[in-house]
Amino acid sequence: MLVKRAGVLEHSGHQAPWAGIRFYPGTAPALLGVPAHELRDQRVDLAGLWPGAKVRRLTEQIDAASDPAAALEDLALCLAAEAEPRDPLLRAIVVSLAAGHSITATAKSVGLAMRRLHRYSLAAFGYGPKTLARVLRLRRALALARTGVPFAETAARTGFADQAHLASDVRELTGESLSGLVGR
Structure with missing residues (x-):
């Protein structure tokens, strides 16, 4: 079970720093490729939405960065720029x-x-x-x-x-x- 507490993600007693991205309302479905109501009230692994190889490559890219949170933000901005234009x-x-x-x-x-x-x-x-x-x-x-x-x-x-x-x-x-x- 995952629990968010004060910037730390706990999983089975192990703690690790975490970062997240907040999108402008209504923009995440175009980026993720899934209608928002299909993800509501769920915790979904990105590998459940995108091909595993792509997720592994992106994860490795973020993990290798000197500032993973900044790398995650940069990645999200790049992916958003490649997504369909916002309605x-x-x-x-x-x-x-x-x-x-x-x-x-x-x-x-x-x-x-x-x-x-x-x-x-x-x-x-x-x-x-x-x-x-x-x-x-x-x-x-x-x-x-x-x-x-x-x-x-x-x-x-x-x-x-x-x-x-x-x-x-x-x-x-x-x-x-x-x-x-x-x-x-």
Whole structure:
């Protein structure tokens, strides 16, 4: 079993440093070649998605680098540059929802029926537009709270009913407490 704790990956009692890459919402499926909903809530080895020889070559390249985390970032940038161009519709959806627009307004603004927006969101983000909107709202709230804005004011400014609603969403979406997540 793998558990992430403070920058260390533990596997059967052995610890090793780890690094990860966070992609702009909706961009990973084009890079990985798999719809996002097929990977949601799973831990999938890259060798399960790409040919083993390619994964071994890339792993060796990163392991041989003097700064493996920087090598991983460089590799991700190269792979992203080689991937299909990002669909501008993805960015429009994210921008609309991140601005706090409703799902209905977002669908209209990007020219998709609600059902089509839902299917599109599943493939691109791994979940529907309502969950994406919650995640994006949570990101806005965390960014604001990390600047020192009190939690109650953060909740009000980012569209939560109150601080308890913000704390509940944080716990539900991340599994952590609001103060713990902001403190990192």
